[in-house]
Amino acid sequence: MTVMLDDSCHLPLSTIRLTTKQKAVLTQLERLQEAVSAQQLYTELRQHGESLGLATVYRALELLKLRGLVQSRTTTDGEALYSPIQQDQHYLTCLQCGSSVPLGFCPLQEMENQLRRSQAFTIYYHTLEFFGVCKPCGQKVEKV
Amino acid sequence: MTVMLDDSCHLPLSTIRLTTKQKAVLTQLERLQEAVSAQQLYTELRQHGESLGLATVYRALELLKLRGLVQSRTTTDGEALYSPIQQDQHYLTCLQCGSSVPLGFCPLQEMENQLRRSQAFTIYYHTLEFFGVCKPCGQKVEKV
DNA sequence: TAAAATAACGATAATCATTCTCATTGTACC
DNA sequence: GGTACAATGAGAATGATTATCGTTATTTTA
Structure with a gap:
């Protein structure tokens, strides 16, 4: 069985x-509020009674990214987190403890639209992330 | 032997x-124009006659990141690329072939300064990256 | 300066997310 | 129904990164 979606995205x-x-x-990705790893997604899908393999989850995510439906960012410890592409959500991430605080805004919509108009590249999404040290970790660093 | 640097950075x-x-x-990182992986850095340092282990390179990069001297971004195939922090350089990356085109500008300086003023977080740097499909890959996708 | 305490180092084993392989199953098209 | 091809699952392979641990360099203290 195949599912058809309407063309409300930027695909040719x-x-x-x-x-x-x-x-x-x-669907599972859209259900969840936050960005999740492929492994988490796999576990959750199994728990929801879905029968599929881990490789399939990775393959599906790869394909969905290429189709412009899913995006990913990478955590400080090298794990990729996926989310549906409409979430224009960015983070402030602590280099020391790895904790991420979501930003409430994104200033790049207009620029992205400008870039979209340039023919050389079809833009699906952007990532924006600020890195530094959070207050508690900053206090530890001073003592180092 | 230890080397002292002056405090021209944002460290306490x-x-x-x-x-x-x-x-x-x-130093090697500053010598190179582009962002490189830890492994590349290791190879180059050995070729330049420097005698050190791979683990040391990783440890040094980790420490330099925490000190606010080095930043990293992650490629589509999960490899971390490091660069000295003063380079405010961002990319347009193709999801299909993985090629990255550097952007000639960054619109986020002012916002970063604003965030810096908020006391909760000490910001060292930000990453900004646009993802999509480059022209050649786009033509391939249409045929898929 | 010498000895003790501490931090950095090198080599290599271990980890773990991700990708590959390949035999099997499902789907599209005739 | 039969053939071609894409998708899938299970597990092995990969490869970047991290942990371990014995050794070496550096800092501290006496």
Whole structure:
């Protein structure tokens, strides 16, 4: 069975075909509020009774990224976190403890639109992240 | 032997002590124009006659990041690329072929300064990256 | 300066997210 | 129904990064 989506995204294709498993991955991702890793997604899908393999989750995420439906960012310890692309959510991340505080805004919409107009590149999304040291960690650093 | 640097950075400490090896890592990083992986850095340092271990390179980079002297971003295939922090350089990255085109500008200086003023977080640097599909890959995608 | 305490180092093993392999199953098209 | 092809699952392979641990350099203290 394949699921058809309407073309409300920035793809040149008029329709996007997704398999049931791929749709399950996307749906679960949309259900969750925060960005999650592929491993977490896999575990949650299994718990929800979905029967699929870990490799399939990775493959689905890869495909969804290429289709412009999913985006990812990488944590300080090298794990990729995925989220549906409409969430224009960015973070303030502590280099020491790795904690991330979500930013409440994004100043890049206009610039992204400008870049979109340049023909050389089709832009799906951007990542923006500020790195530094949070207050508690900063106090520890002074003592080092 | 330890090397002393003056406090021209945003650290609370008045001086930063670096060992010879740590300084070698930083110097090599400053010598190179583009962001490089820890492994590349290791190889280059060995070729330049420097005698150090891979683990030391990783440890040095970690420490330099915490000191606010070095920053990193992660490529699409999960490798961390390091660069000296003064380079305010961002990229346009193709999700399909992974190629990165450097952006010639950064619109975030003012916002970063504003965030710096908020006391809760000490900001060292930010990352900004646009993701999409480059022209050649875009033509391939249409055929998929 | 010498000895003790501490931090940095090197080599390599361990970890762990991600990707690859390949046999199997599902789907599209005739 | 049958053939071609894409998707899947299970587990092995990969490869960057991190941990371990014995050794060496540096700092501190007497």
